[in-house]
Amino acid sequence: DGIGPEVLAEARKVLDAVDQRFGLGLSWDEALLGGAAIDATGHPLPPETLEKAKASGAILFGAIGGPQWDTLDRAIRPEKGLLGLRSEMQLFGNLRPALLYPQLAAASSLKPEIVAGLDILIVRELTGGIYFGEPRGIEERNGERVGFNTYIYSESEVRRIGRLAFELAAKRNGRLCSVDKANVLEATVLWREVMEELAPEYPQVELSHMYVDNAAMQLVRAPKQFDVLVTGNMFGDILSDAAAMLTGSIGMLPSAALNQSGFGMYEPCHGSAPDIAGQGKANPLAMILSAAMMLRYSFDCAEAADAIEAAVGVVLDQGLRTADIVADGDVAVSTSEMGDAVVKALAS
Numbered sequence: 251d252g253i254g255p256e257v258l259a260e261a262r263k264v265l266d267a268v269d270q271r272f273g274l275g276l277s278w279d280e281a282l283l284g285g286a287a288i289d290a291t292g293h294p295l296p297p298e299t300l301e302k303a304k305a306s307g308a309i310l311f312g313a314i315g316g317p318q319w320d321t322l323d324r325a326i327r328p329e330k331g332l333l334g335l336r337s338e339m340q341l342f343g344n345l346r347p348a349l350l351y352p353q354l355a356a357a358s359s360l361k362p363e364i365v366a367g368l369d370i371l372i373v374r375e376l377t378g379g380i381y382f383g384e385p386r387g388i389e390e391r392n393g394e395r396v397g398f399n400t401y402i403y404s405e406s407e408v409r410r411i412g413r414l415a416f417e418l419a420a421k422r423n424g425r426l427c428s429v430d431k432a433n434v435l436e437a438t439v440l441w442r443e444v445m446e447e448l449a450p451e452y453p454q455v456e457l458s459h460m461y462v463d464n465a466a467m468q469l470v471r472a473p474k475q476f477d478v479l480v481t482g483n484m485f486g487d488i489l490s491d492a493a494a495m496l497t498g499s500i501g502m503l504p505s506a507a508l509n510q511s512g513f514g515m516y517e518p519c520h521g522s523a524p525d526i527a528g529q530g531k532a533n534p535l536a537m538i539l540s541a542a543m544m545l546r547y548s549f550d551c552a553e554a555a556d557a558i559e560a561a562v563g564v565v566l567d568q569g570l571r572t573a574d575i576v577a578d579g580d581v582a583v584s585t586s587e588m589g590d591a592v593v594k595a596l597a598s
């Protein structure tokens with residue numbers, strides 16, 4: 251929906267170019283989700299889309315939503331399609347990199363020297379914790395309403411996300427910080443115990459622990475101290491948005507959601523941006539970088555992923571900027587001009 255198809259078209263151009271250059275043998279299928287699917291079929295997640303997703307090696311996803319669907323019944327809103335796809339594919343591990351290209355250091359709300367070269371990966375548990383825990387609700391007790399939720403994790407859920415985070419840290423700089431609130435919440439005492447139990451299996455990774463309040467403070471004080479952060483659903487939701495903003499523009503940030511077998515869905519962190527849809531103003535780089543993540547994590551093509559990330563660096567060096575990141579002295583380009591420039595940089 252919205253800018254989704256526009257940015258996806260650019261990612262596809264870039265993937266076709268690396269496919270040719272590296273002989274990856276990628277093949278594509280397309281399917282509708284969200285508002286576009288509602289308009290065409292009446293369902294935000296049509297069975298045909300789910301079938302195609304299950305038959306594929308990875309999903310590259312644009313964005314869903316828009317004001318024209320906001321008045322529909324909650325059960326058939328666009329976001330039901332996205333949540334349904336995530337839960338059907340059991341995508342429990344959310345990878346949210348916060349990477350600041352040095353060329354964009356001035357776009358951050360923090361001082362350039364604090365953020366230039368920032369490269370953090372936040373690994374958030376996505377299908378458990380307080381967002382899903384039972385019992386939950388609002389009810390009358392002793393003459394007043396009370397609202398309640400349950401913060402719950404089983405050790406197998408923690409082990410699953412823990413292993414993913416250790417493996418990712420091993421492929422990066424080997425430092426993993428597990429974020430919890432073990433001074434107050436028993437559920438996170440267990441979280442910390444399970445992380446400690448896993449640590450001996452990954453001797454190449456240095457494990458540390460941090461309380462979530464301190465982690466929030468450290469993220470804005472000295473974010474470059476982190477390599478990989480792993481945390482539960484709610485803490486990850488909040489910390490990953492804070493980390494995202496360190497990088498200046500939401501139009502630059504990719505993400506991935508993985509399941510146990512390495513199957514993943516890759517999408518930009520932004521939404522469908524109805525305010526700029528159809529105007530050629532959207533920044534396609536978050537979508538293009540999501541495609542690079544797909545090559546790296548689902549298809550094990552690190553070389554092609556590196557090439558895409560390097561090409562993005564080249565176009566930024568050339569001063570090319572979409573409207574969301576443009577500053578004095580830069581060259582303002584449209585969505586498709588940005589995609590074309592990345593393709594050109596890949597060829598050089």
Ligand code: NAD
Pocket residue numbers: 253257312313314315316317329332500501517519520521522523524525526531532533534536574
């Ligand atoms: P949004 O991310 O769509 O837009 C927020 C702001 O950032 C807007 O000003 C937009 O113009 C700008 N922006 C976003 N992506 C951009 C890009 N690539 N290039 C340049 N500017 C960009 O968030 P929102 O406005 O809160 O939500 C709009 C719609 O998107 C809603 O219907 C919402 O439900 C949906 N949404 C979908 C997803 C998803 O598909 N994963 C995520 C968030 C929001």
